[in-house]
Amino acid sequence: MDNQEKQSKEQQILAAAEQEFLTKGYDGARTTSIAQAAGVTHAMLHYYFRTKEQLFERIVDEKFATMSHSMFTILDDPSLPIVERIKGGIAAHFDFIAANPLLPRFVINEIVSRPERYEVLYKRAGFVVNSVYNGLQAEIDRAAERGEIERVDVKMLFISIMSLNIFTFVAYPFMEPIMGELMANREQFLAARKAENIETILRRIKKQ
Amino acid sequence: MDNQEKQSKEQQILAAAEQEFLTKGYDGARTTSIAQAAGVTHAMLHYYFRTKEQLFERIVDEKFATMSHSMFTILDDPSLPIVERIKGGIAAHFDFIAANPLLPRFVINEIVSRPERYEVLYKRAGFVVNSVYNGLQAEIDRAAERGEIERVDVKMLFISIMSLNIFTFVAYPFMEPIMGELMANREQFLAARKAENIETILRRIKKQ
C-alpha cells in the first residue's frame, strides 16, 4: 500500500470538505460536490468517511478547537504591562481571524442551527473562560486602583474586542460593495481596521 | 371566496417560512416543515408560492429592505448636535437589531452563499451610502474643527457601531453559555451592552 497516496486522497477530501462546509454550511454542502472538488468519485468519499455526518464532524472538531484557541490569543503575553498586553492581544486575535476568515461565521451558524450538539462542549468552556477571566479582571482592577486605566468589566471588554475583530471578517462580503474606496484594497483596509480596533479599545480603558 | 381565510393562509405560510428561513437558511429549510408549521399541506404551499425559491424571495426581499433600513437608523435625528445624534443613532440601531435579532446573520449568510444574486442591489446601495456618509463626514469635520470631537473617518465609525451592535446578537447563542452570570438575564445584559457600546463609541470620538 502506498501510504503517500492514501494520505493524499484523504487529505484531498478533507481539504475539499473544509472549503465546502465553511462556505456553504452542512446543509448547503454536497458530498458529490466535495468529491468532485477533491478529484475522487463520491463512493471514495464514503469509503474513507462512511457518511457526510462523520466527514463533517472531522471538520467541526478541528474548527471548534481552532475557534476556541483564537479566543485565548486575546490574552497574549502575561508578562507585559496591562495596556501593552491588551494591545498585543487585540492584534494577535485580529491576525488569527484574518488567517481564518470563514471560521467565526461557520462556528456561529453551527451553534445556532444545532445547539443541543454543543451543550457538553460548552459546559467545560464556561468554566475555563470564567477562571481565566477572573484572573485578568483582578489584574485590571489593580491597574485601575493604581490609576493607570479605567475600571472596566473584562468580559464586556472581551465582547467588544471580539465584536470589532470578528465582525470585520464576518461582514466583509456584506460591506465591501457598499463602502467604496475605503475597502477597495483589502490589505490596506485590514491594516487600517486593526489599528482602528486597537485605538477604540485603548480609548475605552483610558483613564480620563 | 372567503378573503379573510385566504389572507390568513398565505400569511400563515409566510410567517412559518420566515421563521424557518431565518433560523435554518435556504438550504436547511424544508418546504414540508414550513407547511407543517403553518398548518397546511405542502401542496398548498406550492399552490400559493409555486416554488421554494419564490417563497424564499418573498422573505429575502422584505428582510433585505429591513436590514437596509436598520443601517439608516444610525443616522438618527439630523437636528441634534453631533454627539447627541451619534448617541441616539447607536441606541436606535441597537434597539432595531434587538427587535430583529436573526436578521443580520440571515442577510450575511445569503450574501456569502450567493453573491451574484445581490450584485445589482448593491451597486445602488453603494451610491446611496456614499452620498449620505459624505454629508455626515462633513458635519463631523466641522465639529472637529470647532474642537468638539476628535476627527474620525465616518465609515470606520459606522463599521465599529455595526460591529458592536450586531455582533452582540449574532454571537449571542455562542457566548451566552460561556459568559456565566453576565448574560444570565437577557434583558439586563442587553441594556448593559447597549450602554457599553455607546460609551465605547463616544470615547472613540472624544477630544483628548
Place this chain on the structure above:
DNA sequence: CTTTGTTCTAACAAAATTGTTAAACAGTAT
C-alpha cells in the same frame, strides 16, 4: 506466482425533498 488486504470503480438502492395533477369542494353569480 499466489495469497492477502487495501483501494477504487461502476452500478445500483434508498430516502428525502420538491414539484405536479386530477378531482373534490365551497362559495358566488347567472
Place this chain on the structure above:
DNA sequence: ATACTGTTTAACAATTTTGTTAGAACAAAG
C-alpha cells in the same frame, strides 16, 4: 339549479442526494 371561480386534498412523479455493494485493480508479502 347551474355554471363558474378559486381553494384544498390526496396521490403521484421527478429529481436530487446520500449511502451501499460486488467485484476489479493493485500493491506487498510469503
